[in-house]
Amino acid sequence: MSKAKFITFEGVDGAGKSTHLNWFAETLRQRGHDVLVTREPGGTPLGEQLREILLNQPMSIGTEALLMFAARLEHIEQVIKPALHAGKWVISDRFSDASFAYQGGGRGLDWGKLSQLEQWVHGDLQPDLTLFFDVPVEVARQRLANNVSLDRFEQEQADFFERVRAGYHRRVQENPRRYAVIDAAQTLCKVKHQLEEVVSLF
Numbered sequence: 001m002s003k004a005k006f007i008t009f010e011g012v013d014g015a016g017k018s019t020h021l022n023w024f025a026e027t028l029r030q031r032g033h034d035v036l037v038t039r040e041p042g043g044t045p046l047g048e049q050l051r052e053i054l055l056n057q058p059m060s061i062g063t064e065a066l067l068m069f070a071a072r073l074e075h076i077e078q079v080i081k082p083a084l085h086a087g088k089w090v091i092s093d094r095f096s097d098a099s100f101a102y103q104g105g106g107r108g109l110d111w112g113k114l115s116q117l118e119q120w121v122h123g124d125l126q127p128d129l130t131l132f133f134d135v136p137v138e139v140a141r142q143r144l145a146n147n148v149s150l151d152r153f154e155q156e157q158a159d160f161f162e163r164v165r166a167g168y169h170r171r172v173q174e175n176p177r178r179y180a181v182i183d184a185a186q187t188l189c190k191v192k193h194q195l196e197e198v199v200s201l202f
């Protein structure tokens, strides 16, 4: 049996990643892998409390980044590393790429500071693969328009999400081998075909 893998899902709000994540996990299970699905911010009792604060309470940009990484450190130590060591595959709905995209790209926090936090919190652990659901911002916003309640990030304007998307593109350019870029503007069916190609690698 191959080594357990750490896979993350990323994209701007409304890209549709969450819709496909459960199908992806189920398909891996059918292929005989033990799979744990988790999310950020969150994934632990403390992390879920931090999520509640992060998604609802105004705060300075630095505080936002530090709390994201604090929740992440807890998540890595309590959940991700133990699962991988036990041979479980871990699929996380968002990870550090989101901090670079949202706090770095979206909010304008210094990229170098985020790199330092990344190095400190998980210098020894990177996802084996990141599925980046890429979609034009206006398409993502149309999808979000049906949501009844929007959190602090989802309430941001289009220019914020353009910068978030650019932040993701920067991350992909910095390390292209880690990413599978999914064209998420396509129909659900066509996006699924793209995921089937990724899953077939495992």
Ligand code: TYD
Pocket (backbone or CB within 6 Å): 013, 018, 040, 041, 068, 093, 094, 095, 096, 097, 098, 099, 100, 102, 103, 153, 154
């Ligand atoms: P999201 O993953 O989109 O959950 P849901 O599908 O339930 O809305 O929500 C998490 C939000 O947190 C999202 O808007 C992006 C933001 N976020 C950051 O800004 N930085 C981070 O490091 C992470 C993990 C998330």
